[in-house]
Amino acid sequence: MATKKRIFCNREFYHIVLKGVDGKSLFLDNKDRYRMIHNMFVFNDSKDCVSTIRHCKNLTKKIEKYCRQNLVVIHAFCLMSNHIHLMLEQKKENGISRFMLKLGAGYASYFNAKYNRTGHLFQGRFKSVWVNDDDQLAVLFAYIHTNPISIICPNWKENGIKDLNKTKKFIEKYKWSSYADYLGGKNFPSLTQREFMLSDKNKKQWKKFVNDWIEYKADVFEKHFWNVNEKDYLLE
Numbered sequence: 001m002a003t004k005k006r007i008f009c010n011r012e013f014y015h016i017v018l019k020g021v022d023g024k025s026l027f028l029d030n031k032d033r034y035r036m037i038h039n040m041f042v043f044n045d046s047k048d049c050v051s052t053i054r055h056c057k058n059l060t061k062k063i064e065k066y067c068r069q070n071l072v073v074i075h076a077f078c079l080m081s082n083h084i085h086l087m088l089e090q091k092k093e094n095g096i097s098r099f100m101l102k103l104g105a106g107y108a109s110y111f112n113a114k115y116n117r118t119g120h121l122f123q124g125r126f127k128s129v130w131v132n133d134d135d136q137l138a139v140l141f142a143y144i145h146t147n148p149i150s151i152i153c154p155n156w157k158e159n160g161i162k163d164l165n166k167t168k169k170f171i172e173k174y175k176w177s178s179y180a181d182y183l184g185g186k187n188f189p190s191l192t193q194r195e196f197m198l199s200d201k202n203k204k205q206w207k208k209f210v211n212d213w214i215e216y217k218a219d220v221f222e223k224h225f226w227n228v229n230e231k232d233y234l235l236e
Contacts, residue, residue, distance in 0.1 A: 006128060008096040013075070013089050013131040015140050016096070018104065019123040020082040026111070026121070033079055033176050035110055040077065041191050043102040044070050046092065071095035074192050076140075078147045078177035085144045087131075089196075100126050134200070141197065141206070142213040145179040146171055149214070157217055168211055182206055 008014060020026045027033045046069040072095045076087035090096045108121040131137050148171050149156050161167050171179060180187040182194055183203050201209060 006097070008090045008094070008128070010090050010093065010095070013087065013137060013140075014096060015129040015131060015144075016084075016086040016088050016100065017127040018084045018086075018100070019127070021120050021123045023082050023123075025081045026084070026107075027079065027081060028115070032111065032114075036079060036084070036107055037176075037188055037191060039103055039106050039110075040074065041188075043106055044068075044072060044074065044099055046071060046098075071099040073196075074178075075194070075197055076144050076178045076182075076192065078144045078179075080147055080151075085147055087137075087140055087144060096128070138200075138209065139213075142210045145177055145182075145210055146214055146217075148174045148177065161214075164215065168214060171210075171214075172207075179210075 027036065069092070071090075071092050073089040073091055074086065075089060076085075078085045088096055088099075092098075104122050104126070111121055112118060131140055149161075149167055152170055153159070153161055153167065156167075171177075172183060173180065175187060178188070178192045178194075181189050181192060182197070183206075197206070
């Protein structure tokens, strides 16, 4: 049966989730994570950038030198071990579909070549949810940027958080999301456009919103285990 075509509207916001097949990891080291960051930047363009990806050592600086025609606006992102969260606004007709097709195909080609594997890397089509109001947009912002809590605290919404302050600091310094840039850091500033979200709340207000959201979710929790090598996930 043919797959039903999804319609995305320009200037509308969407929560996009891309998952690894059978829950398998998409990133086996930090080089893989950097590759995905670079691919998200490079493939967000109406032009074909495959040759650039293959030959540029410093992708971001190289690509910034020519005029880009972005397919989407990336407002927020988070890389997890076996899935990716994106907050996208479509800028051009079919922009989200084109961007995700290029992103998925490009990264899968890189990953399969690097690890000498074949077959699908991603679990079918990406998931998408239309964001229909400002309240949902704010919750999505918090949801995306608090996803890394599960790295240090598996099932935290069910089992609890032992050290709330340490947990907040962890997501603030988590390298593989856009949260550090929203708080004024210089992590991957070229990848996201933050003006729209910061026009609603400044960085201090967003930090408070996210912290309040964590506290609300963690209000009845009691236990927590730290069993992860944090240096792979935090800003230097």
